[in-house]
Each structure stands twice: as structure tokens, then as C-alpha cells.
Amino acid sequence: MKLVVQVKLLADAATEQALRETLKLCNRAACHAAARAHATGIKGKTALQRLVYGELKAMGLSAQPAIHCVRKVAGAYATLAQNLKAGHYGPQGSRRRAAVEGGPVRFRKDAAQPFDDRSLSWQIDARTVSIWTVHGRLKSIPFACSPAQAKMLAACRQGESDLVWRGGCFYLYATCEVPPALEYVPDGFTGVDLGIVNIATTSDGTVHSGNQVNRVRHRNRRLRTRLQSKGTKSAKRLLRHLSGREARFAADTNHRISKQIVTEAQRTTHGIALEDLGGIRARVRLRKPQRVTLHSWSFAQLGAFIAYKAQRAGVPVEFVDPRHTSQQCSACGHIHKQNRPDQATFQCTSCGFAEHADVNAARNIAARGTAGWAVSHAADDAA
Numbered sequence: 001m002k003l004v005v006q007v008k009l010l011a012d013a014a015t016e017q018a019l020r021e022t023l024k025l026c027n028r029a030a031c032h033a034a035a036r037a038h039a040t041g042i043k044g045k046t047a048l049q050r051l052v053y054g055e056l057k058a059m060g061l062s063a064q065p066a067i068h069c070v071r072k073v074a075g076a077y078a079t080l081a082q083n084l085k086a087g088h089y090g091p092q093g094s095r096r097r098a099a100v101e102g103g104p105v106r107f108r109k110d111a112a113q114p115f116d117d118r119s120l121s122w123q124i125d126a127r128t129v130s131i132w133t134v135h136g137r138l139k140s141i142p143f144a145c146s147p148a149q150a151k152m153l154a155a156c157r158q159g160e161s162d163l164v165w166r167g168g169c170f171y172l173y174a175t176c177e178v179p180p181a182l183e184y185v186p187d188g189f190t191g192v193d194l195g196i197v198n199i200a201t202t203s204d205g206t207v208h209s210g211n212q213v214n215r216v217r218h219r220n221r222r223l224r225t226r227l228q229s230k231g232t233k234s235a236k237r238l239l240r241h242l243s244g245r246e247a248r249f250a251a252d253t254n255h256r257i258s259k260q261i262v263t264e265a266q267r268t269t270h271g272i273a274l275e276d277l278g279g280i281r282a283r284v285r286l287r288k289p290q291r292v293t294l295h296s297w298s299f300a301q302l303g304a305f306i307a308y309k310a311q312r313a314g315v316p317v318e319f320v321d322p323r324h325t326s327q328q329c330s331a332c333g334h335i336h337k338q339n340r341p342d343q344a345t346f347q348c349t350s351c352g353f354a355e356h357a358d359v360n361a362a363r364n365i366a367a368r369g370t371a372g373w374a375v376s377h378a379a380d381d382a383a
Contacts (some may be wrong), residue, residue, distance in 0.1 A: 001177070001178050001179070001180050001308065001311055001312070002175055002176070002177060002178075003152070003156075003175075003176050003178050003308070004173050004174065004175055004176070005145070005149050005152055005153055005157070005173070005174045005176055006149075006171055006172070006173050006174075007143040007144060007145040007149065007153075007171065007172050007174070008143060008144045008145075008169055008170070008171055009129070009141055009142075009143050009169070009170040009171065009172060010141075010142040010143060010144055011141055011170055015138055015141055016170065018133040018134065018135045018138060019131075019133060019138075019163065019165075019170055020110070020165065021133070021134050021135070022113070022132075022133040022134050022163075023109070023110050023111070023113055023163065023165060024109045024110070025059065025060055025061065025134050026061065026065055026068075026069055026113045027107040027108060027109050027110070027111050027113070028059070028109070029056045029059050029061055029065075029066065029069045030069045030072050030073050030107045030111075031104070031106055031107050032052070032055065032056070032059070033048065033052045033055075033056065033069055033070055033073045034073045034076065034077075034104040034105040034106065034107070035104040036048075036051060036052050036055075037051075037052075037073060037074075037077060037104065037105075038103065038104035038105070039104075043073075043074060043077040043078075044074060045070065045071055045074040048070050048073065048074055049067065049070045052070060053066055053067070053070065056069055056070070060134060062119070062132060064115075064116060064118045064119045064132070065113070065115075065119060065132065068113065068114045068115070068116070068160075069113075071114075072107075072113070072114065073105065076105045076107075077105060080100070080105060084097065084100070084101070110165040112162045112163060112164045112165075112173070113162065113163050114160040114161070114162050114163075115131060115132070115160060115161055115162075115163060116159070116160050119131065119132035120132070120161055120163075120172075122153065122157065122161075122174075123140075124150055124153050124154045126140075127142055127143055127144070127145070127150070128140045128141055128142050128143065129141050129143055129172065131163070143172065152176050152178065153174060153176065156176035156177055156178050156179075157174050157175070157176050158175060158176065158177045159175045159177075160175065161173060161174040161175070166244075167244065178312065180311045180312065180314070181311070181312055181313055181314035182314050183314050183315070183316050184269060184314055184315075184316070185316075186269060186270055186271035186315075186316050186373065187268070187269045187270060188268075188270050188271070188366075188370065189203075189270055189271045189272065189273045189318065189366045189367075189369035189370045189373065190202050190203055190204060190261070190264070190265050190268070190270045190271070190272055190273065190366060191203035191273045191361075191362040191363055191364065191365030191366030191367070191368075191369060192261060192272060192273065192274050192275075192306065192362060192365065193275070193325065193326075193358050193359075193361040193362040193365060194274075194275065194277065194299050194302060194303070195210075195358055196210065196214075197209075197210055197214075197343060197344070197358075198210055198358050199213060199253070199257060199302070200257050200261065200302065201356075201358035201359055201361070201362050202261060202264075202362055203359065203362040203363045203365065203366040204264075205356075205359055206260075206264070207356075207358065207359075208257045208260075213253055216246075216249060217246070220242055220245075220246050223242065224239060224242060227239050227242075250301070251301065254301050254302040254305050255305055257302065257305075258302060258305035258306040258309050259309060261306055262306060262309040262310050262313055262315055263313075265310070265315050266313045266314075266315050270315075271315060271316035271317065271318060271369060271373060272306060272310055272315055272316070272317050272318070272369070273317075273318045273319075273320055273365045273366050273368060273369020273370070273372075274303055274306060274307070274317065274318070274319050274320070274365070274369075275303075275319070275320060275321075275322035275325065275365060276319040276320065276321065276322060277299055277300065277303065277322060316373065318368075318369040318372045318373050318376075320365055320368035320369055320372055321368065322365075325361045325364045325365055325368075326340060326346075326357060326360075326361045327339050327340060328364050329346075329348035329350065329351060329353055329360070330353070330355070330360050330363035330364050330367065331348065331351055331353035332348060332350055332351040332353065334348055334349070334350035334351065336349050336350075340357055343357065344356060344357055344358075345357055346360040346361075
């Protein structure tokens with residue numbers, strides 16, 4: 001299981017300047033490689049490296065940073081090809097798609113740059129790193145991290161680390177390969193229904209309300225509208241700050257909710273059943289105010305947080321078909337649109353069972369998780 005440990009570099013003014021110039025040169029080289037790839041049609045990693053390696057070295061890069069710039073460009077073009085294939089930039093012939101296809105991939109001057117162990121070394125006990133820069137190798141750059149992060153870095157760090165400039169500070173994002181905990185046999189499943197009014201509702205009746213979250217998001221949305229209409233440099237600067245703040249707010253909220261859900265499931269030796277919400281934005285049909293809320297909240301992130309926290313704790317997770325979970329009666333199984341007279345209420349038109357609508361949906365998800373687990377493990381036992 002891959003996890004990312006983020007540490008903050010405590011760089012002095014001279015070190016910070018060297019690191020900024022390094023990022024600037026690496027991304028200028030990446031833009032050059034991207035332009036050559038677009039002009040020649042050579043976008044594979046190996047072929048592109050043969051084409052531009054000498055040119056990137058001539059720009060002032062050492063061997064490993066030059067190779068990583070090529071890999072970054074090849075990866076960006078591979079991602080672009082997947083997005084075009086999936087239709088994320090519109091259909092063939094659309095203006096947006098034509099604009100994307102008509103020019104090379106571009107990189108911000110301070111975009112993240114990967115470093116491997118040849119150009120970046122860690123001294124975990126001393127809390128320092130040594131890193132290649134355009135001014136030579138800088139040694140003993142202090143960094144800040146928690147004891148738990150240091151322990152994970154020492155035991156599990158593998159592969160590359162990304163140098164990131166964010167919010168006026170430098171960070172290193174290190175990839176760690178953490179072994180998952182041994183998964184136990186669940187004594188039932190806890191269903192989790194994700195929603196807009198209530199961010200998450202579990203089958204045991206716990207409701208994580210979205211009232212405060214929605215108030216913050218609506219306030220930020222109104223502020224963004226005013227700043228966008230103003231259009232000044234200071235307004236654009238504040239917009240960038242708001243964007244980062246809202247993303248951090250969403251991630252923090254999702255982390256806290258997912259931790260509570262996983263901790264409770266572990267305490268009760270339950271598994272966790274989640275809806276498979278892939279493509280939800282394309283499937284659902286909502287009024288415009290609800291569409292804005294749906295598209296601005298990271299349901300996928302919350303589900304991913306629950307999944308990886310559960311894996312670290314050994315909690316089994318089942319993803320189930322989300323169809324009709326909100327219209328099906330958890331008591332008798334009857335499915336009908338009229339079972340949901342309003343957003344918060346469920347009342348079965350067949351047996352008369354009544355319950356909070358999100359709790360009812362979560363119970364359906366739990367039942368499907370139990371059935372899915374039984375089927376998959378019956379097949380494993382038979383094999």
C-alpha cells in the first residue's frame with residue numbers, strides 16, 4: 001500500500017533561492033522537451049529521452065534531473081491521451097479539445113519536480129536532506145516532521161520524492177510502501193451512504209451532517225463570484241489562496257469523518273460497505289444548486305480515505321452497486337420512487353416501514369456488502 005509522507009523543508013534564504021532556481025530550470029527544460037515531443041510526435045519515455053537528453057544537459061541539468069524531466073513529460077502526455085480518450089476535453093472537433101491538442105503540454109515554473117536517491121538523500125535521524133540544485137549539491141537542509149512520519153520514512157520509504165513549492169514554503173513528498181494489516185473476518189458490515197445534505201451516514205444511525213460544511217462552501221462560493229467579477233491582480237491572488245484553503249478544508253473534513261468510521265468498524269469487528277460511485281457526476285440529474293454542491297465536494301476522496309485507513313487497520317471493505325439503495329426498503333426489499341416522499345424521509349409503500357432516508361440507504365448498502373463478501377469468499381474457499 002502506497003502512502004505519501006509530506007515534510008516541510010526549513011530552508012534559509014540562500015537555500016530557498018537555489019531550490020527555486022532549480023525548479024524553474026527543471027520546468028523550463030520540461031517545457032522544452034514537451035514542445036519537441038509535440039513537434040515530432042515522439043512522446044514515449046525512451047524515444048523522447050534519446051531525442052532531448054543532450055539538449056536538456058546543455059541547458060544545465062545533471063543526468064538524473066534530465067531523465068526525470070523526460071519522464072515527467074512522457075507521463076503528462078500519457079495522462080493527456082487518457083483524458084482525451086475518456087472525453088474529458090469534449091468531443092472530437094470541439095473548440096476546447098482542439099485547443100488542448102493544438103499545442104504542447106506546459107508546466108508552471110514552480111511545478112513539482114521528482115528526485116530519486118541519486119539526487120536526493122535522507123538523513124532521518126538528523127532530520128536533514130541533501131539535494132542536487134543548479135548551484136551544486138546542498139547538504140544538511142533541515143526538515144520538520146512528526147515522530148510517526150520519521151518512523152514511516154525510515155522503515156518504508158521507497159522510490160522518488162517530489163520537491164514541491166506551496167504557500168511560500170518548500171515541501172518534500174516521499175512515497176512509502178506500507179504493508180497492510182492482516183484483514184480479519186468481519187462480524188457483519190457497516191454500510192456508509194455518502195450524500196450532499198449529510199456527508200456520510202452509517203447503518204448504525206451515525207450521521208455526519210454537512211450543514212457546517214455547506215455553509216463554509218456557500219460562503220466561499222459567494223466570495224469567489226465577487227472576486228471573479230472584480231478581476232484585479234489582488235482579487236486573483238486571493239482567489240488562489242481561497243482555492244487552496246477550501247481544498248485543505250475538504251481534505252481535513254474527509255480525514256476526520258473517515259477516521260471515525262474506520263475506528264468504529266474496527267472496534268465492532270465490522271467490515272465497511274461503500275457505494276461504487278464511479279461516474280456519479282455523469283449519472284445523476286439534479287437541480288442547478290445541487291449540481292454545484294455535488295461537483296464541488298470530493299466524494300471519491302472520502303471513499304479513498306475510508307478505504308486506505310481501513311486497509312491499514314485490517315478492516316475489510318466491500319464496494320457495492322449503488323442503484324436503488326435510496327429507494328429500496330431495508331425491511332422488505334420493496335423498491336419504488338414513492339418510498340422517498342422527501343429528502344430526509346423513507347416510508348415504504350408496501351410494508352409501511354419508516355426510517356431516516358440516509359440510514360435506510362446505509363442499511364441497504366450494509367446488506368449488499370455482507371452478500372458481496374459471502375459470495376467472494378465462498379468462491380475463494382471453493383478454489
